[in-house]
Amino acid sequence: MTNRPLTEHLDRSNPQDIKAYQSSGGYQGFKNALAMEPQAVQQQVSDSKLKGRGGAGFMTGMKWSFVPMGDKALNQDGTPQQKYLVCNADEMEPGTFKDRLLMEGAPHLLIEGMMIAAYAIGASVAYIFLRGEYRLCATRLQQAIDEATKSGLLGKNINGSDYSLSLHLHLSAGRYICGEETALINALEGRRANPRAKPPFPQVMGLFGRPTIVNNCETLCNLPSILNHGAQWYSELANSPDAGTKIYGVSGRVKNAGLWELPMGATAQQILDLANGMQDGLKLKGWLPGGASTDFLLPEHLDIPMEYDAIAKAGSRLGTGGIIALDDHHCPVGMILNLLQFFAQESCGWCTPCRDGLPWAVEILSRIEAGKGSQDDIDQLLKMCGFMWIGKTFCALAPGAVEPLRSGLTYFADEFQQHIDHKGCPYGH
Amino acid sequence: MANIIIDNQQYEVADGQNLLQACLSLKKDLPYFCWHPAMGSVGACRQCAMTQYHDENDTRGRLIVACMTPVTDGMRVSMEQPQETEFREQVIDALMTHHPHDCPVCAEGGECHLQDMTVMTGHYKRGFKGKKTTFQNQQLGPLIKHEMNRCITCYRCERFYKDYAGGTDLAAQSSRNKVYFGRQCDGTLESEFAGNLVEVCPTGVFTDKPFGDHYSRKWDMQAAPSVCQHCSTGCNVTLSERYGSVRRVTNRFNDHLNGYFLCDRGRFGFDFVNSEQRQQHISLGGQSVNWSDAEVQQRLKAKGTWVGIGSSQASLEDNFALQLLVGAENFCVADDPQSEHLLELHMAILQQWPQASLAQMEQADAIVIIGEDINNSAPRIGLAIRQALLNNAKQQVKNVGVPEWQDSAVRQVLPHNKVPLAVVGYQQGALAEQATIRLVADDKQTAEQAFLLANLLCEKSPKPRVSKVHSQIEEIAEVLKTAKRPLIVGGWSANNSAVLSAVANICKALANPQGMLCIAPPAANTVGLGLLMQAGYLANEAVESKLKSEECNLLVLDHTSDSRQQWLQTLSKQTNNVVCLQQLAQGENNSLSLPISSFSECSGSQLNYQGLIQSYSPASKPAGQCRPAWQWLVDLGKLQNIAELASVEHLGQLHLMMSKLFPTLAEHFTELSGRQFAMQSPRYSGRTAMLANQTVHEPKPFSEAGAPYKQSMEGLLPGQNDQHPLAYSWSPGWNSNQSNHKFRDEFRGPELKSQQGIFAVPNHPECFWFKWQASWSANTKANYKILAVEEVFGSDSLAEFAGAIQQLSKSAYVVVLPKVASSLNIEAGQWVTLDDHPTLFAVKISDHVPAKSILLYSPAHEAAISDGCDEIKVASKQKISALHKRQQAQQDVQSQQKQLHKQRLLDQDQHIPIQFIEGAM
């Protein structure tokens, strides 16, 4: 049995070939699922302790359990309610490229995962919400969908059962907020991707007002092996409180940026080692553990296990597990400015703190970076961190954006001060 | 009820509402922007932040937005702790990063919700040092001015326009801090509710354009509570006046009727009172004359019978005075036998069936509209019905534990949770397009099928001659049987009394105590005339013969419709003494006409479609020799020695007399008398300054004899008495119309509340079936039956005297079936003529036209057309170019008039006649 359930099927040359996938055990997980009651599939996933890989780390089995099933899922006229499964493959978080790897290399793995999830919640239509820039993913996924349909794995009465599923690929037109699951649902409905208020949760009222599950691509890719090898096997893959494996990555000025599948709880040091460390002449100054919307950590945190609770304890979030390494030749203020520019641009414009707060923070940071900042500006930035914090905004975009800013203000306070005192960027930016 | 703790103090509040509503109900000053009581919560602006605590040991709590938080028993929250107050101040600071701070030149200044909230949060210093965004504004037509830079992105405009009112041409565009609210390109806003944007927008993005042309600050105007004159709904409005001209109409909150919104006909139609065509002097054959002139006196004292023609556009008081003067047996209530018959029937139905208020209609769970284009005949009712369409979706969200005020959730499930809406008839328009069941039928079929519907519901209900039931009617019957709160809507549009009978029969057949009925009569006081009719009247058909057989004089109360003018022309051939009481110089020639006050210049009462009595009061003093019609009539009474009338000195006496005859009115009139209401706000600055260039004496504010209102700062202020209309909306700290919340004990819940107020038409609980009418007035042998349709702008003859409405009125058109169009080889947009009628009609093509019929719209002031036509022909080039020339000329005149009008009003402001104000000399 493999210990790399996500990447074992990775095949860069001919990934959409369904035969190859099947011959290495592909679609067995789905067949196992189909032989079970949907609720039993849910139970198995719950037992595996799989947590969502989209960033928030919510228990996948638990999320599914809110979907009305059986008698509770009937329309007024007694017909079964329409339900949907959506794969969140929007992956626009800077520093994150794991889903791309999976979709380019193992499209059938995702499709199988979606089939399992859809079956478990009783959805008959599923969508992959793919970011528009991932053209290769789109081609491969579409080919894989077509092949799966041809071989009777998708469509009506799959494998002679009374379960039917149609799966469609939707290409987004580009907007980071589409990754937020309720905004994604609006985008799928052809609307402006503003997030929706919760409650009602999508599990009850989602796409077109129907019960809907949105799961991250990587989350779904874990399902075939869970159904194939069992919940216990899966949870024991990791030597940490969190189950399974995770695709970790690192980018920035390292020698060998890339992605690796490691058991949950690997340390950042291990990952950095796989990347052969920093480029020559550069030292690690700080790092974001899981994409642009996580708090900075310092070199001293490198040995903390990269799992949800441990990273949280260190003051950051595991996020997507895509490490961004800041070296000592790049200005932290510049980096934070770049990050905040991203978020300000991608704000959907729905709620006040995010829509007007982020551009404001950018305005201040730009001034500081240009050597025109003052002490007041630092105070104002600190205030802005509180202003856009959790509970104050409508969705998690702005609080996410604040994370690198507020930790940066603490960890790189000296650099900020230098910009002000010397009226310019000490890194010459 | 729920017990909640706010800042360590316990309160009891209604549950089911959100925390923001609860706080406002407790009269607390909690700032907000995106929430609106009629539109629910979306949680976008984050202005209403509070802190919620787990229990008494929890000292940190968690920030929440109140508008999205349901009130629960035992909840602990704070509103005044630094964490939330600081955040609320920051929200303003952030919102202001774009706002141009242009209050001094902004039309919203002084009644701006953003100003109020800014002060309320304590924000006073700008934190943002960067550049502001500049947006491009759009030309949105004659009613609304657009100034996008002032936008604070609360999304209210879009939510009102698109979601609440169903408009399709305004929406949010772009994203991040560049969100833009407007149309796709420049152009007139299409929705007939666009004017509400002025009040819905918390700042000055959408402002009242005609008002802006002749602008005054809120605190420089005096305001009067009034009632709209442009349809039978009786929406409550506020008139604001300065220097003797009425500047604008705004919504006057009434929970049961118009709520927070008006239609544009009401909001902008009032301007007829400022029209150049207002008659200001007594005139004879078009020449100014004096009351004491021999010929005038002779006319007024003429011997013989005086026949009085009442008016559904005039007040109850005016009509009553006329009835007194001429005697009930000589008082005629309608221009033609058909509308007289409709009125009789309408009153009979009204006595049996109380009619639903708008608030009640909003609670319907099934709606059947029969033969009425309610959207165009009573637009505000159409808007209420639109809200009822949400009820199933609201129920659906409640089923999963989400409160129904959470608007976006409701809208998510709306597409597959539609409230059944059935439309039977030929009327077009937005509601018909929403119909889930639609039966296209001409007026006769409509009535027949409606009778059959009643019969399907109860066998005892009379049957028409035909027996073929359309499948849609069967569907409707099923829907009605299962509905808890069905609403049946009918009206006068089809000019067909059988429709009215059918609607009443359906109600009786339904026998659902929660069932609702609404029949829309054509004019603001149609029902008032119906009430007076109970004391006796002269049948329309008898008028002509009476004129022929006796020596008669005609006394005509003001009505601006063309049918009235035409009828008068016919009648005036039979008599040589016609005396008209009119506000707008219209018609002819040989008559003596006495100039009367408009509704903005005197007190008066009217009965809306429900028979609800409502009174309006003057905002300004009439110009020239204008007086309320009843005063002229009293003077006539003196000349003619009609003792009862001659003794009347003020309105109160007239009210007493009316109350004796119609005891239902007594309570309303008693309540009205003796109270004083302030019509100038505490900040009114015009009082001593306005005439300072002419006199240093402070003039005495004018007052109307017997009127309950005082044009001063003294008297009841808004909110001091919730029984009574506010002259203007204001409360400390709240200068915008959002101050209304200060006077509400709680916000309207889902339950059906009975309407406050007095219904003048007494209810007789026993009710009977109405018979099928065999006599058919609109039978035609022509090739095409003509079915008249209405337009919000263009069909109300009164509003046509308002410049802004005139600009929006469509020219005449016909709607034909596609197969008719192709057989005649005509296309949409082409001009055609009907038989030898001189008017050119633009062609529209629609599937929803009854067979063998065409739909026809012709503007209120164009000659009416007969029941049928034989030939539709493409208009000749000459005719078209003549039309274009005429239209061009008309437009030139219109724009010229608009300029002159503006100039005249501005001049009037400069040269305000000093005697205008009593006591100034």
Next chain:
Amino acid sequence: MSKVTMPVEQQIPIQQVDYRAVLSEQEIAAIEHECSLYEERAAAGIDALKIVQDHRRWVSDESLYAIADLLQMPVVQLEGVATFYNLIYRQPVGEHVIHLCDSISCWLHDFPKIAEHLKAKLGIDFGQTTADGKVTLLTNVCLGCCDTAPALMLDGDLVENLDIPSIDNMLGKLTARGGKND
């Protein structure tokens, strides 16, 4: 028969467009296919905009009205969608569109230098199109090429591991090979 139109004053810019007169059969078929995948027609709005953009490089007002007509939705609502998303062009673009990633991993890999070079080579700023109409230069948020930064997207395809020579090479080919549609 001569058709008589409304007088100028009453004529409104573009108001109603018949989609059949504007969109090709191919486009219509592709959009109709998308419509069949969702519960509501309007849900296919974004796909429809992208389909039309694939055929015409950008979404003109006329196209916008045509799509709205085809989807039976208000045009302003479609405009709200079109202007919300980054990859819908509501203004004409050149034959080739370059989206240079400006997010963090690329920034750490000399984004400023690369950007300056591209701008200088093309003689335009971000958001502009070269005078010959060949190339439009735009930025893009993180392209998911963080391990192969810096990166850009050229006509929808990712180009990774950029440096000055590879950019020169790419631009050279663009100008040599001419437009995609020639």
